[in-house]
Amino acid sequence: MNNNPDPNVTPTSFTTIIPYHLQIAFSQLGTKELIGTPSNPQIDNYLKSVGFPGDDKIPWCAAFVNWCLQEAGIEGTHKALARSFLSWGYEITEPKLGDIVVIRRSISRYKGHVYFYLDHGKGWIYGIGGNQNDRVGVNTYSSLRLLSYRRAV
Numbered sequence: 001m002n003n004n005p006d007p008n009v010t011p012t013s014f015t016t017i018i019p020y021h022l023q024i025a026f027s028q029l030g031t032k033e034l035i036g037t038p039s040n041p042q043i044d045n046y047l048k049s050v051g052f053p054g055d056d057k058i059p060w061c062a063a064f065v066n067w068c069l070q071e072a073g074i075e076g077t078h079k080a081l082a083r084s085f086l087s088w089g090y091e092i093t094e095p096k097l098g099d100i101v102v103i104r105r106s107i108s109r110y111k112g113h114v115y116f117y118l119d120h121g122k123g124w125i126y127g128i129g130g131n132q133n134d135r136v137g138v139n140t141y142s143s144l145r146l147l148s149y150r151r152a153v
Helices: 020-026 041-050 061-069 082-087
Strands: 090-092 102-104 112-121 124-127 136-142 145-149
Touching: 020 061, 020 124, 041 061, 041 090, 041 112, 061 082, 061 112, 061 124, 082 112, 082 145, 102 124, 112 136
Parallel strands: none
Antiparallel strands: 090 145, 102 112, 102 145, 112 124, 124 136
16 A cells, blocks of 8 residues: 555645535526426425425526525525525625625616526626526626625524
């Protein structure tokens, strides 16, 4: 048995550890709304996690984030409103993989969008979330829409 460390392995050689709630989110990649009725049973499960009857035609981004957190054993907001995450956890300025991103959806004071942070750069925030083009997907959003980055307590 060779106990000598490999000289080619450096700290930067290790892959980033993906938080469990983010692994769960990625396992749902591609889940999408169905045309007409019935609605997608998996999206119905997301909505039921926040006390809504299943119907994939209503906004479900916050339900998806809550469901992923709940599946990972993390307390969410239990609300179907994206902006409910503005009072969840604590606000941060330097996001890490898997943190929560809350953005404005319009000039409305209550409408928003919430998703999990992946990266940012050149005025864009990358993330995975639900109800992004009617599916669970990875999208980019303008950083000008940012309301808050959040991290679990």
